[in-house]
Amino acid sequence: MALCVFFGLKNTPLTLAVAASHAQLNILHRIVGYTAVFLVLLHAIFYTIHFGRQGRWATLIEEENLDGIGAGVAMLVLLMGILRHRGYEIFYISHIAGFMAAVVLTSLHRPIWAKKLPVAMLFIAGLWVSDRIIRATRMACNLINNEATFCPLPGGGTRLLLKKPGAEVAPPGSHCFLWIPRVHLYENHPFTIVGNGPSGLELVMKSRQGFTKGVGNFATRYPRRTAWASVDGPYGSCPNTDNYDKLILIAGGSGASFTFGLMNRILSQSERPIRQSFDFVWAVKRTAQVILCASLTM
Structure with a gap:
């Protein structure tokens, strides 16, 4: 044990x-x-x-x-x-x-x-x-002066933008545990960090059941509304991609939150022009989900 x-x-x-x-x-x-x-x-x-x-x-x-x-x-x-x-x-x-x-x-x-x-x-x-x-302790510290903005997306998705933590704390491609007391008081769930810059920490999720369904319902009912939120993290490690000539990123549906996050991380950490070739493969069920791409690359 x-x-x-x-x-x-x-x-x-x-x-x-x-x-x-x-x-x-x-x-x-x-x-x-x-x-x-x-x-x-x-x-x-x-x-x-x-x-x-x-x-x-x-x-x-x-x-x-x-x-x-x-x-x-x-x-x-x-x-x-x-x-x-x-x-x-x-x-x-x-x-x-x-x-x-x-x-x-x-x-x-x-x-x-x-x-x-x-x-x-x-x-x-x-x-x-x-x-x-x-x-x-981390969750409590990140809850201070922190809030999430709810943005509904086509196809039942939700984009969340949190004020904290800063760009150096949570790099894209890693993940964090999200807590929104107004949605579920006693639960926190892991989500991939899509981006993290001056505008805040960005998470994108697909509404399914339980917590994500609650987030989706709140975003649909109160678009652009803010609510108290906190995160614990970041967690996760990404491979060093500098030694590869070509990268192929493959994702399906909301799994693109990781591949977009990884790509954003590579671009943000590069101090010189990138000479690598990128192939980005994304499979979606509905064409409306392609609009999600605009959110992920903002």
Whole structure:
């Protein structure tokens, strides 16, 4: 569990050792998590067989073992991460609730401090809480004197322009976690930074469900309206493109927010004329979405 939490940190120390962001390291978080759940299932099966052969079924309903069963159920709840693309809000809430329940119930399952399990759970909780404190502090600081302007786009898209942070803080192509209390008080979601200049930090999103649907509805109902907003970030690393003669950028739909952001980042960081060749491929379902291009390149 400790390794799983470590790989899941947004502010992981690993970024100092390897050129990878938390998003790229998330695959390790999932692999370790699936392995942990598999080992928990084996643990439950083998002990059930062991007690069953000895006729000690009553042992399974002892208080400490019931806590262990509860911890196992909480670990299974964490598997709902498989469905995160279908319902991010459900995934987000269930993941946090499942993790907290798993840590507490695992400590109660074997509460003897001499066996080190409660110590390990405290260490795991400390890692997670530290990461949350760092993120909450950033979010609170960026909330001061910050607001987002909502601009509806054709095809159900929304363009957001935030006053903060500055151009040097959040380069295009990276991503940040957006919090808009008026849309969802308790949620923040990751979005790619399209541009960041004197006019502010620019985000573009496609309205689907949950948070993005709420943002889209607000933008449609109150175009050019502003609301209190904050971001945590930036996160993410982009490859060094200076050594390539030609770059091919391919995106579909709102995924162009990353490729446009990467292109804007390359152009803004270049101190001399760019001699590279660019091929930009963008697939859209409706011609109305092409108008989005004007927003992304402004």
